[in-house]
Amino acid sequence: MINTNPTIIITGAYGFIGSCMVSYLNQHGFYNLILVDEFEDEEKELNLLHKKYIVRVERENLFDWLLKEKPVVDFVFHLGARTDTTEFDYSIHQKLNVEYSQHIWNYCTINNIPLVYASSAATYGEGEFGYDDSHDIVEQLHPLNPYGISKNEFDKWVLHQKAHPPFWAGLKFFNVYGPNEYHKARMASVIFHSFNQIKQNGSVKLFRSHKDGFEDGEQLRDFVYVKDVVSVCFWLMEKTLGGFRTLQELVEHKPSSALYNLGTGEARSFNDLVKATFNGLNLSPVIEYIDMPEDIRDKYQYFTEAKMEKLKEAGYQEEFYSLEKGVDDYVRNYLNQNLFY
Incomplete structure (x- = not known):
């Protein structure tokens, strides 16, 4: 049976997905958690309110701390990264998303620790090679911004490694939304920004399309x-x-180490997203369209859709939230009540 008391490292634990991971683990009875991040931003403290864990470790101190404390670690969720797609200084992404991830990988390899890390759908660029999580296309991909480049560089590096953890999975997150993202400013989801615009102005502004074949809001x-x-x-x-x-179950159903897409498998429009947000507030939609900022206009993905067959074939059979159900839960039970996950 599963180890009921494993020690788990979670990087990015102060942020959006990382703090939700902490909450989910706590809900399932896992409390031996080592949380890693930069813990200077007091605003993010709400993300860890009432969470149970062993210790917090500053990101820059992690490997010295591990060397000194020598904890017996059973699993690592590497969810921390510089995720700002408008940060064009690649050296920052190189340090935090590539080199730091390499250190995590090597630690897990040397200590025989399974690893799940966050990759990104940003690696797919304009989607000229599709959105298939096959390893065959990784070297050919052309991400549109330094963030996507850094994520793809690490994926490429991983696939060239002869030494690896006993199990690893690189999850190509698509457009993730939900509670605990309030601190992400410009990088927060359109739902978060739409909710606040509705509360302030009664309407939502969406980007006009600057690409033939796409109507305004139909990206x-x-x-x-x-x-x-x-x-x-x-x-x-x-x-x-x-x-x-x-x-026999172990042999038949243990997932293979690989890159996996993590989306719903269904592309939806920003118009649909905003309409669902209005619906969560029991309001009729009022949408205005504005020009897209020039600094992101030529680096903007107009279509993404995860091919999800690999994860399903690996054995994951749970039904994903539909856009309408997910947005409704987020708006009614978190945003509108100012609650955290």
Whole structure:
């Protein structure tokens, strides 16, 4: 059976997805958690309110701390990264998203620790090679911004490694939304910004389309609810550490180490997203269209849609939230009540 008391490292634990991962683990009875991040921003303290864990470790001090304390670690969720797609200084992404991730990988390899890390759909660029999580196209991808480049560079590096953790999965997150993202400013989801615009002005501004074939607000993305993201992460840990009734189940159903897409498999428009946000507030939609900022105009993805067959074939069978259900839950139960996950 699964180790009921594993020690788990979570990087990015102060942020959006990382703090939701902490909450999900706590809900399932896991409290031996080592939280890693920069803990200077007091605003983010709300993300860890009432969460249970062993210790917080500053990101820059992690490897010295591990060397000194020598904890017996059973699993690592590497969810921390510089995710700002408008940060064009690549050296920052190189340090935090590539080199730091390499240190995490090497630590897990040397200590025989399974690893799940966050990659990104930003690696797919304009989608000229599709959105297939096959390893065959990774070297050919052309991300549109330094963030996407850094994520793809680490994926490429991983696929060239001969030494690796006993299990690893790189999850290509698509457009994740949900509670605990309030601190992300410009990088927060359109739902978060739409909710605040509705409260302030009664209407929502969306970007006009600057590409032939796409009407205003009809840019398409694969929006995935953060509750589904942490569910998949937990499932990978569970299947890796144990939880099988028979040896045959273990052989047949243990996922393979690989890159996996993590979206819903269905692209939806920003218009649909905003309409669902209005619906969560029991209001009729009022949408205005504005020009897209020039600094992101030529680096903007107009369509993303995850091919999800690989994860399903690996054994994940849970149904994902639909856009309408996910947005409704987020708006009614978190944003409108000013609550955190």
